[in-house]
Amino acid sequence: xxxxxxxxxxxxxxxxxxxxxxxxxxxxxxxxxxxxxxxxxxxxxxxxxxxxxxxxxxxxxxxxxxxxxxxxxxxxxxxxxxxxxxxxxxx
Amino acid sequence: xxxxxxxxxxxxxxxxxxxxxxxxxxxxxxxxxxxxxxxxxxxxxxxxxxxxxxxxxxxxxxxxxxxxxxxxxxxxxxxxxxxxxxxxxxxxxxxxxxxxxxxxxxxxxxxxxxxxxxxxxxxxxxxxxxxxxxxxxxxxxxxxxxxxxxxxxxxxxxxxxxxxxxxxxxxxxxxxxxxxxxxxxxxxxxxxxxxxxxxxxxxxxxxxxxxxxxxxxxxxxxxxxxxxxxxxxxxxxxxxxxxxxxxxxxxxxxxxxxxxxxxxxxxxxxxxxxxxxxxxxxxxxxxxxxxxxxxxxxxxxxxxxxxxxxxxxxxxxxxxxxxxxxxxxxxxxxxxxxxxxxxxxxxxxxxxxxxxxxxxxxxxxxxxxxxxxxxxxxxxxxxxxxxxxxxxxxxxxxxxxxxxxxxxxxxxxxxxxxxxxxxxxxxxxxxxxxxxxxxxxxxxxxxxxxxxxxxxxxxxxxxxxxxxxxxxxxxxxxxxxxxxxxxxxxxxxxxxxxxxxxxxxxxxxxxxxxxxxxxxxxxxxxxxxxxxxxxxxxxxxxxxxxxxxxxxxxxxxxxxxxxxxxxxxxxxxxxxxxxxxxxxxxxxxxxxxxxxxxxxxxxxxxxxxxxxxxxxxxx
Numbered sequence: 001x002x003x004x005x006x007x008x009x010x011x012x013x014x015x016x017x018x019x020x021x022x023x024x025x026x027x028x029x030x031x032x033x034x035x036x037x038x039x040x041x042x043x044x045x046x047x048x049x050x051x052x053x054x055x056x057x058x059x060x061x062x063x064x065x066x067x068x069x070x071x072x073x074x075x076x077x078x079x080x081x082x083x084x085x086x087x088x089x090x091x
Numbered sequence: 092x093x094x095x096x097x098x099x100x101x102x103x104x105x106x107x108x109x110x111x112x113x114x115x116x117x118x119x120x121x122x123x124x125x126x127x128x129x130x131x132x133x134x135x136x137x138x139x140x141x142x143x144x145x146x147x148x149x150x151x152x153x154x155x156x157x158x159x160x161x162x163x164x165x166x167x168x169x170x171x172x173x174x175x176x177x178x179x180x181x182x183x184x185x186x187x188x189x190x191x192x193x194x195x196x197x198x199x200x201x202x203x204x205x206x207x208x209x210x211x212x213x214x215x216x217x218x219x220x221x222x223x224x225x226x227x228x229x230x231x232x233x234x235x236x237x238x239x240x241x242x243x244x245x246x247x248x249x250x251x252x253x254x255x256x257x258x259x260x261x262x263x264x265x266x267x268x269x270x271x272x273x274x275x276x277x278x279x280x281x282x283x284x285x286x287x288x289x290x291x292x293x294x295x296x297x298x299x300x301x302x303x304x305x306x307x308x309x310x311x312x313x314x315x316x317x318x319x320x321x322x323x324x325x326x327x328x329x330x331x332x333x334x335x336x337x338x339x340x341x342x343x344x345x346x347x348x349x350x351x352x353x354x355x356x357x358x359x360x361x362x363x364x365x366x367x368x369x370x371x372x373x374x375x376x377x378x379x380x381x382x383x384x385x386x387x388x389x390x391x392x393x394x395x396x397x398x399x400x401x402x403x404x405x406x407x408x409x410x411x412x413x414x415x416x417x418x419x420x421x422x423x424x425x426x427x428x429x430x431x432x433x434x435x436x437x438x439x440x441x442x443x444x445x446x447x448x449x450x451x452x453x454x455x456x457x458x459x460x461x462x463x464x465x466x467x468x469x470x471x472x473x474x475x476x477x478x479x480x481x482x483x484x485x486x487x488x489x490x491x492x493x494x495x496x497x498x499x500x501x502x503x504x505x506x507x508x509x510x511x512x513x514x515x516x517x518x519x520x521x522x523x524x525x526x527x528x529x530x531x532x533x534x535x536x537x538x539x540x541x542x543x544x545x546x547x548x549x550x551x552x553x554x555x556x557x558x559x560x561x562x563x564x565x566x567x568x569x570x571x572x573x574x575x576x577x578x579x580x581x582x583x584x585x586x587x588x589x590x591x592x593x594x595x596x597x598x599x600x601x602x603x604x605x606x607x608x609x610x611x612x613x614x615x616x617x618x619x620x621x622x623x624x625x626x627x628x629x630x631x632x633x634x635x636x637x638x639x640x641x642x643x644x645x646x647x648x649x650x651x652x653x654x655x656x657x658x659x660x661x662x663x664x665x666x667x668x669x670x671x672x673x674x675x676x677x678x679x680x681x682x683x684x685x686x687x688x689x690x691x692x693x694x695x696x697x698x699x700x701x702x703x704x705x706x707x708x709x710x
Binding site: 034035036039041042043044045046047048049051052053059060061062063064065066067068070074075076077078079080081083084 | 150151153186187189190193272273274277278281282285294302303306310312313315316400403404405407408409411412417442519520521522523524525526
């Protein structure tokens with residue numbers, strides 16, 4: 001934590017609230033408690049446009065446990081569960 | 092010349108396919124797997140005959156599901172019995188190029204001649220997106236054309252280019268260098284795609300305002316769910332109310348035809364066969380065509396509009412609570428039309444356990460074949476009164492039957508998860524929510540036409556032959572000369588029905604119902620036709636035209652309710668069981684489905700019959 005003194009701290013997208021917008025810093029498939037193997041989860045996220053540098057915004061939340069979330073990734077909207085969104089590190 | 096359409100889901104691939112081929116389409120299955128194979132043909136301006144296959148939508152060539160494997164194998168020329176395409180048309184939604192351009196870069200390594208089709212170009216232009224088409228073509232190294240699949244003449248440029256490429260006819264044999272990409276290679280390809288887009292496409296910073304406005308309402312945490320249920324409620328009310336006049340018209344047309352046969356032919360076996368077997372049997376099923384058209388009208392409209400993915404979003408966690416995947420929503424919703432396409436649609440769920448659970452409960456969704464049974468019994472036994480001035484009681488009972496199916500499906504899924512797969516983490520739910528689009532009448536019409544044709548073909552073949560069988564069973568052997576009572580009491584049907592009737596007596600069924608349930612295994616709606624035949628032969632002509640009236644006279648309300656409940660649960664459809672066997676590749680899963688549904692049906696009907704009989708005083 002000592003290094004991250006920048007104004008925009010990094011957080012997993014899975015913890016972001018509705019209205020959050022930011023940029024993807026990196027993918028960390030190992031941090032998500034997903035049923036998929038890390039490599040597979042990472043591939044799928046990339047295939048849906050979740051790559052480093054992409055602009056993301058959390059547009060909507062589901063009713064139960066505010067899950068899943070609808071995320072705007074550049075100009076596409078993707079529905080994803082928070083569990084998998086934990087692998088997307090944003091700031 | 093063979094062409095193949097490849098694209099991501101929601102790229103407008105299917106509307107381009109419809110625009111190019113019109114109604115010249117053949118839908119079948121790929122050999123050995125149950126992936127739908129859509130092929131069509133068209134003629135280019137220069138008179139070249141072209142065959143076109145619409146390959147399953149995919150984001151990459153990795154082949155994560157049977158559908159995606161088909162796409163990969165055909166593009167690589169590895170699919171058995173399928174020609175290697177001479178040209179691959181990679182279809183992109185022009186408003187959303189990122190994912191398709193990455194797919195296109197991956198496709199390039201296969202060595203197939205490629206064309207990038209920028210579909211829905213009109214929407215992109217309207218949103219202020221400008222594309223440097225020659226520049227994009229140069230950067231990608233493939234020809235690029237724009238198209239507006241939904242507009243007349245919107246595919247002209249693509250047709251001209253097809254002719255040009257065919258004329259070059261330089262079959263340069265490129266070897267495929269494709270191999271599965273690792274995550275880091277995938278990332279590199281996506282970077283390359285983003286670089287090419289940045290250089291050739293200018294994106295205005297305004298997303299589709301209509302989509303965000305609609306989503307603000309439709310995906311509202313509480314309001315969204317209310318809207319979803321309202322849509323479903325309206326849908327089922329419409330099925331009941333709108334179809335009524337058409338159904339009455341069809342029904343009186345069949346009655347008139349039956350009467351004509353009755354008047355022209357001499358009394359005897361042929362007259363009875365045509366009137367009671369053929370016309371009243373097939374007629375009683377065809378009458379439901381309007382309702383099936385209305386159900387599909389709603390499903391196709393919602394799908395084209397882009398609402399289906401939102402429904403999956405809203406239902407994901409709620410279904411997740413019952414151990415279901417959000418993606419199961421669409422297969423389950425399709426099962427309201429028919430469990431067979433629904434079970435086949437479970438292929439979009441790539442986790443085997445999620446998929447098996449969905450397959451197991453799909454037959455509990457109220458399919459359109461149950462509608463005839465429900466409608467007939469409801470109109471015979473439930474009075475057509477309005478509650479609170481606007482809710483039709485019959486519609487409400489119908490809604491209740493649908494709700495019972497849904498609730499029990501969720502309960503079964505929950506139990507399956509709880510007892511069988513407790514140790515298992517849920518598979519991810521990741522789904523693109525496409526921008527809303529105005530549904531196009533033409534593509535809806537093509538969709539409804541194909542479904543209506545399928546239904547009528549079934550009525551003409553399976554149902555017709557079952558009706559002939561029922562008529563035969565109900566007519567032979569003929570009663571001895573001078574016998575007392577209705578002729579059917581001496582028939583084979585009566586013997587079979589009476590043999591199994593004791594088993595069904597505890598749930599309130601008489602032997603006529605028992606007879607009707609047997610052919611009902613071929614297709615649920617046949618049971619109604621069978622009841623029609625059984626009672627028609629028993630009671631003569633008047634009974635055939637007013638089967639509902641006859642049932643109301645002969646059955647108690649408890650029996651009627653018990654039969655309704657039976658139909659919610661009973662595994663009354665041989666084709667569904669056959670599809671389950673095929674899709675799961677095991678007899679065990681088919682047997683499990685059959686056994687649990689039969690047990691559920693028996694217990695529920697038993698309870699309904701006895702409770703109703705206790706509560707309702709006999710008249």
